[in-house]
Amino acid sequence: MKRVTLQGPVDISGFRREARALVGAGVPPDQVRWSTDSAPADLFGDPEADDDSVVPAAPEGVRDLFDAVVPAVSSGAAATDQRSARFSVPASFLNLCTSVLLHSEPQRFDLMYRLLWRLRSSPDSWQDRLDPERRRADQMAREVRRAIHKMHAFVRFFPVADADGERYLAWFEPDHFVEEAAAPFFARRFANMRWAILTPRCSLSWDGQAIHTGPAGRREDVPPMDAGAELWLTYYRSIFNPARLKVSMMEKEMPRRYWANLPEAALIEPLIAQAQGRTEDMLASGATVPRKIRPMKRPGPATPDR
């Protein structure tokens, strides 16, 4: 049994390096145990079953890992030997890999190594998107992409004055390990603002030049409410149409676990509670006497000055 320990939960390049070495050495998936240094892989495993042979890191030269190119058509034994030395995977595999490996599921490394192993033995089966393992990976990738999208949507910045002017701070608790993957979006959008997003796992900050990843943040470091956020609450209250209440739809797209960090979420319960009364009032109150109006002067078709 080989044991591979990756550096942290999002060590994608470490996985690629180790996986390449393992495939090259012909180690089948059931002979590898993956873990990250933050979370031991098998808490209840039998320690004697491991021979503790940690796979050595590959030499610097192969850091580029699998190359994302379509494998060249090869035949004959010589070509097969060559393939174990230079093993390339389709770009779609790499794409899937970079998403799936950010999932919080501890088995994600095993799953991707199994898929990689199969990709090598039967490249065609990769095209079968109904295959159970492929579907599992697709599903996990979808969940990770959704978590990134929701982070882009639900981060709420608060301006804080400091020595250099204004800095925007946010506290956020994402699903999965998507912090680093979601950050470049904020750098592109708020390139000329100084901002920081603090999360329980790490903090990301932008100084106008680069994104810096730091240690875990604390909720207390972000101010809770200010006048600007009050305006946002006014907007949220006013844009809601009580005659069309559809709570399930809202909860599907904005799950409750995100509510703690959304200032407007505090309004949801009272708005729902009042909705029916407000609608009934509109239906019951009936029409009022129309306001008097002056008929409007419409520009005629032949007005000369236009």
Next chain:
Amino acid sequence: MDINQKLAILADAAKYDASCASSGTDKRDSSRGKGIGSTEGMGICHSYAPDGRCISLLKILLTNHCQYDCLYCVNRASSNVPRARFRVEEVVSLTLDFYRRNYIEGLFLSSGIVKSPDFTMEQVVEVARVLREEHDFRGYIHLKTIPDASEDLLQRAGRYADRLSINVELPTEQGLQQLAPEKNGVAIQRSMGRLKIHIDDAKEARKAASAAPIRVIPGAASRPARPPRFAPAGQSTQMIVGADGSDDRSILRSSANLYNRFRMRRVYYSAFSPIPDASQALPLKSPPLVREHRLYQADWLMRFYGFGHEEIVDDGTGLLRLDVDPKLAWALAHPERFPVDLNMAPRELLLRVPGLGVESVGKLLQARRLRRIRADDLRQMKLPIRKLLPFVVADGHRPRSEVGDHLLARPGASLLDAAASASPAIPPVQMGLF
């Protein structure tokens, strides 16, 4: 009046516009700019209200004073609702502040008609100009266009906005005359036509410019600037459902017409909803939300599933069925087209099978190149099996009896029970709390 009160009135006045889309525009960011903002193709919903609607843009009116008296509208001239008016700089700073806090993707600005259509449009365009030119704002801007505004103003609006829209409001000219006497259906269509020409021209010109080879000749004039953009996210429109007597057939006919003639990105359907201080001339009742939902489903069938508008609505009534979705309704009315063999049928036919979406059809086609489709695959794909199985043949599955026998019976019998019970049984009753 302070900004908070104005925002409350002018957001409330804007909420009957269904659109809040921020997608489909060109890709840009602020990494090489002085200002702020980005758009990346896919829109983002930054929040959801308890009505289940996406909040993507700051959707407000510049003013809800209005000289038009459209009966369905909360802001009509004769309504007694409180009125307010934003100054240009107030909208600009509100937009930028919300944007910096990551509340929104941009601005959706509309306005009541004050003084004249041109005066109003001028103000609306000015907000967009200040955002773009003075603050280098690169987020999303949707401007509601006033159909009677001058050509020059339309041009300028298109230069600053990602999307322009003109609401047709009612599906028929007759309905418009009845309920919105100041609006003119012909003028609305004329303006849509002009917008389409500008959008197409700008797209064409930019394509031609970027296709031209880059030539660097010492001393020669530099490459000409790229032609200006014009509403890269196209135009959209909205129809009110349930305020006049139009049936679903005529609604879908008008929207098919709008999609074909003006290449609308979207036609929105807005169930007429009770409004504060409603007009005496309109029936006060709860909004027909299920009908609105069925119209969106039918719209989807026209745009992504290859259905023609004339085949969606059942001939007799002119209305969509409320108890089953329009695709299932079509399948039940056309037993001669089923069952469909998942291992043989072309894409167009697969798309007509109830329970199969565009994505699952894509997966089936891809898998089919390698191996045969089994009934078990459908279960694994988590498709709505009870809805799907009566209409398909796959390895290990064939509908129990001839589909035709079941279906030629009156609707509501046998197969319908199986298929319809798979879709949530929504009795056509509207609005309950939870």
